[in-house]
Amino acid sequence: MTYQYRILSQSEEIQSERSLAEFAAQVCCLQLRIDKPMVRFIDERADGFINFKSRVDGYCPPPGKEIFIRSGLSPAALVNTAVHECRHAWQWQTAAWRNKDESFCEGDAKTFTHEFWADHSRSGYHAELMGILGDIKVELVKSRFSHRQAEIQKFWIKPGQVNCWPPNVEFS
Numbered sequence: 001m002t003y004q005y006r007i008l009s010q011s012e013e014i015q016s017e018r019s020l021a022e023f024a025a026q027v028c029c030l031q032l033r034i035d036k037p038m039v040r041f042i043d044e045r046a047d048g049f050i051n052f053k054s055r056v057d058g059y060c061p062p063p064g065k066e067i068f069i070r071s072g073l074s075p076a077a078l079v080n081t082a083v084h085e086c087r088h089a090w091q092w093q094t095a096a097w098r099n100k101d102e103s104f105c106e107g108d109a110k111t112f113t114h115e116f117w118a119d120h121s122r123s124g125y126h127a128e129l130m131g132i133l134g135d136i137k138v139e140l141v142k143s144r145f146s147h148r149q150a151e152i153q154k155f156w157i158k159p160g161q162v163n164c165w166p167p168n169v170e171f172s
């Protein structure tokens with residue numbers, strides 16, 4: 001038994017799916033520190049040319065520059081799939097992970113997806129999920145910023161030192 005899929009054209013896409021998947025991928029890749037892969041949608045069709053041995057919600061082929069998500073998922077399943085496939089994109093793009101076996105990578109993607117949502121409980125509505133993703137993005141940016149600020153302050157502003165950049169430059 002094979003399951004056949006085809007890629008949706010842009011005009012066939014559902015706008016709410018596109019916006020949710022894009023935002024999930026954007027926030028997730030900010031965390032993973034990779035460029036966001038292209039997001040494409042697929043559906044199951046007898047004349048589809050992409051074949052799988054079982055039904056899939058998504059997939060990410062090497063080299064991890066594109067992720068594919070099945071259209072028609074619930075908003076909650078859609079964001080989980082986007083996050084899961086972005087982790088596979090990260091695996092393909094990370095040299096140390098490229099040759100790991102499939103079940104190991106699958107387990108890692110599942111764990112990552114679970115941890116991505118941290119303590120954010122979610123009932124699964126589109127607007128709610130967009131809000132939670134926004135919160136996660138703000139937390140990420142804030143923690144990066146405060147980390148960087150601490151790094152700069154370590155050697156930038158010292159008591160009795162001139163407040164300048166680059167540090168320790170002699171001015172004549």
Ligand SMILES: [Zn+2]
Pocket residue numbers: 084088106109
């Ligand atoms: Zn997977």
